[in-house]
Amino acid sequence: MLFRNIEVGRQAARLLTRTSSRLAWQSVTTSRALSSIKQQVRKVPSFSFKTSTSTRPFSFSSPVLRPHVASESNPMESRLKTSKNVAYWLIGTSGLVFGIVVLGGLTRLTESGLSITEWKPITGTLPPMNQKEWEEEFIKYRESPEFKLLNSHIDLDEFKFIFFMEWIHRLWGRAIGAVFILPAVYFAVSKKTSGHVNKRLFGLAGLLGLQGFVGWWMVKSGLDQEQLDARKSKPTVSQYRLTTHLGTAFFLYMGMLWTGLEILRECKWVKNPVQALSLFKKLDSPAIGPMRKISLGLLAVSFLTAMSGGMVAGLDAGWIYNTWPKMGEQWFPSSRELMDENFSRREDKKDLWWRNLLENPVTVQLVHRTCAYVAFTSVLAAHMYAIKKKAVIPKNAVTSLHVMMGVVTLQATLGILTILYLVPVSLASIHQAGALALLTSSLVFASQLRKPRAPLRNMIITLPHSSKVTSGKILSEASKLASRPL
Numbered sequence: 001m002l003f004r005n006i007e008v009g010r011q012a013a014r015l016l017t018r019t020s021s022r023l024a025w026q027s028v029t030t031s032r033a034l035s036s037i038k039q040q041v042r043k044v045p046s047f048s049f050k051t052s053t054s055t056r057p058f059s060f061s062s063p064v065l066r067p068h069v070a071s072e073s074n075p076m077e078s079r080l081k082t083s084k085n086v087a088y089w090l091i092g093t094s095g096l097v098f099g100i101v102v103l104g105g106l107t108r109l110t111e112s113g114l115s116i117t118e119w120k121p122i123t124g125t126l127p128p129m130n131q132k133e134w135e136e137e138f139i140k141y142r143e144s145p146e147f148k149l150l151n152s153h154i155d156l157d158e159f160k161f162i163f164f165m166e167w168i169h170r171l172w173g174r175a176i177g178a179v180f181i182l183p184a185v186y187f188a189v190s191k192k193t194s195g196h197v198n199k200r201l202f203g204l205a206g207l208l209g210l211q212g213f214v215g216w217w218m219v220k221s222g223l224d225q226e227q228l229d230a231r232k233s234k235p236t237v238s239q240y241r242l243t244t245h246l247g248t249a250f251f252l253y254m255g256m257l258w259t260g261l262e263i264l265r266e267c268k269w270v271k272n273p274v275q276a277l278s279l280f281k282k283l284d285s286p287a288i289g290p291m292r293k294i295s296l297g298l299l300a301v302s303f304l305t306a307m308s309g310g311m312v313a314g315l316d317a318g319w320i321y322n323t324w325p326k327m328g329e330q331w332f333p334s335s336r337e338l339m340d341e342n343f344s345r346r347e348d349k350k351d352l353w354w355r356n357l358l359e360n361p362v363t364v365q366l367v368h369r370t371c372a373y374v375a376f377t378s379v380l381a382a383h384m385y386a387i388k389k390k391a392v393i394p395k396n397a398v399t400s401l402h403v404m405m406g407v408v409t410l411q412a413t414l415g416i417l418t419i420l421y422l423v424p425v426s427l428a429s430i431h432q433a434g435a436l437a438l439l440t441s442s443l444v445f446a447s448q449l450r451k452p453r454a455p456l457r458n459m460i461i462t463l464p465h466s467s468k469v470t471s472g473k474i475l476s477e478a479s480k481l482a483s484r485p486l
């Protein structure tokens, strides 16, 4: 490395000497420039060669003094680095997933989700186009348990509203499929993505396909009379399937956002390796270890709280106990109510606990309240801890935690208002969006504390980025000298 630095200096010195002699300004300028070079060369950090990339021999034909173009300058870098456009596209697509989750909530809250009784991935793209087709669609709906038991009063115009809600939801899902798959193929084929990102895109594509299936699997649970009888339920979808659908959507959202943020971070590091190395030093410090674990814990708690909220929504458990902080007259419902034997399906009652925890609306609401209190307290504690440890945590991560504190407070307040006002569509829908906002802030916070991937770190350390910055400065100094009037 020392040799490399000396060579960089020598090469730059030669260049400067040539420039300055051409300008007939040798004595003063050269000594000034050379002292600047000496300073610059001293500034180049001396790294040890740890990886296979380090064996790349350094030569004068190396791109050290050339402007930095990833693909041209270094094949290793182009293999590891992904284009920034991929990050923007992934973050934009995660925004579409955010939108469809909110729309899905609205579809459920307006009780529109069971209006389309078939799943036709291709032909279902178009809605009924004329009166005859609308009549046919309405006949199919009239056969469904939801119409027979709950909606027998609705006419064709009312049917059109619930149909459109569900149709837009499904169309949006198809649009996300197209907006994701087509560019993913383009980016992968045109080598704008690293192998690491390609694997992620492949996984996300699988998750997207799975999301479609889970959506239909969920809808089917509300259309099939046998399943409704087995659950002793009115015509609504199973809370398990609704929560699975919500969970896979959240995973998809988090996967896209996480990958997009990771690419942006890595692009920033490649562009400014000196800054990256000082950040790596901070991230490597053992003092930040506990905060990193806490950030993952907060992500898990936010996700679990959201899933328990999905169970509340699936069972319409927000309608029971519309008081806060107490549940009715008491702080907790009675144990008889919480562990109701009617929910057990086995003679030996061995399923009493888990059935009540997942199927009894009273218990499910208490579970969600408890998860929310745990989430709020954990964020508060982490926030206080971060303020104490401010010096060792990157500045942007501290800002994210401030944001997270604000979001969790807002989200808990929205949940309480949803309960107090008997689950109005507007509040319940904003509460659902708030869950995604909380997840976003915890994900951003956790991603900011992640250590860099080993291959990327090694590339940044071992390839001539640092000297590139130095030599870039030398070059700019040389060109400044050259442009000075005699």
Ligand code: HEM
Residues within 6 Å of the ligand: 105, 108, 109, 246, 302, 305, 306, 307, 308, 309, 310, 312, 313, 314, 316, 317, 318, 319, 324, 368, 369, 372, 373, 375, 376, 408, 411, 412, 413, 414, 415, 416, 418, 419, 423, 428, 429, 431, 432, 434, 435, 438
């Ligand atoms: C940190 C906190 C919280 C998170 C992350 C969260 C998350 C969620 C989520 C994801 C849903 C499902 C929405 C849907 O699928 O439509 C939900 C529903 C619900 N949450 Fe929360 N929640 C939180 C706090 C609270 C609190 C403190 C309460 C009340 C004390 C509450 C009451 C409700 C109710 C009543 C529903 C059902 C609304 C519906 O039927 O659409 N939540 N929550």
